[in-house]
């Protein structure tokens with residue numbers, strides 16, 4: 543009976559002629575293999591690396607996979623019939639990268655970091671303190687054996703990421719410990735492989751709804767309290783025969799009203815109303831919606847694109863700048879509309 547070994551996972555005896563994709567699906571190893579064409583050999587979404595066994599690629603595989611992929615043992619699992627012992631690396635279930643560092647080397651690097659780097663600059667969700675790093679340095683042999691908690695690996699990731707991204711620290715570590723950047727990065731990958739898999743699904747209900755409902759509730763309470771304390775007198779009753787001059791929209795629409803007033807009439811259908819009331823606000827909304835999608839193409843400023851940008855403003859300067867410009871323009875237009883426009887929509891000063 544042939545065996546299938548999923549490297550880093552488990553080994554199974556299977557009947558000769560077993561279809562590899564069907565086997566992986568039955569065993570639950572297909573989370574990263576959507577197999578979109580249902581085993582027709584046309585889509586390549588069932589591809590995995592068959593490192594031994596598996597016979598030779600058939601015509602479908604030669605058609606769908608590139609030469610380089612075939613040279614690197616990639617196969618369409620839906621096309622592979624297992625007739626002999628087969629070893630396979632399944633996407634999403636690859637064995638973790640080995641931790642390629644000696645305990646005393648790791649200990650030395652951590653002690654160097656404590657003594658020479660500003661720990662406050664290390665971006666981490668945990669507190670990076672000398673004591674915490676000293677503790678890890680004392681347990682370096684457990685780290686190299688992969689026998690520490692996930693939060694220890696997370697801390698090491700933060701520290702090594704900081705080193706890799708800080709040229710001075712990187713050069714110093716390279717010189718002190720004969721550790722080049724490539725080895726540091728493979729160490730980082732090894733630590734990352736030992737973190738528990740991230741939740742792929744974030745439930746909107748109840749977690750997100752709880753936050754939204756809480757914010758809504760506190761806003762309601764705050765506004766109710768404010769409205770009880772502060773008088774908000776109405777203007778006199780409106781009469782159809784009298785149009786106030788200037789007639790101003792509520793403050794939150796005054797930006798648009800001001801935009802209409804200053805927009806040029808470009809002739810034809812591009813009247814000032816079309817330009818200020820439709821085209822410019824339309825572009826504004828379009829840019830807001832498009833920003834997250836466009837940003838990835840504007841990342842020329844990021845030296846390291848191997849990880850996605852972080853959630854803070856400084857991690858996303860293009861989006862942050864564009865958003866700031868749009869919001870600032872809107873606020874300035876509102877302020878002009880509220881304080882600097884008088885009868886006939888002429889310029890006035892607030893103290894006139």
Ligand code: FES
Nearest residue numbers: 581583585586620
């Ligand atoms: S499932 Fe589409 S190629 Fe295998």
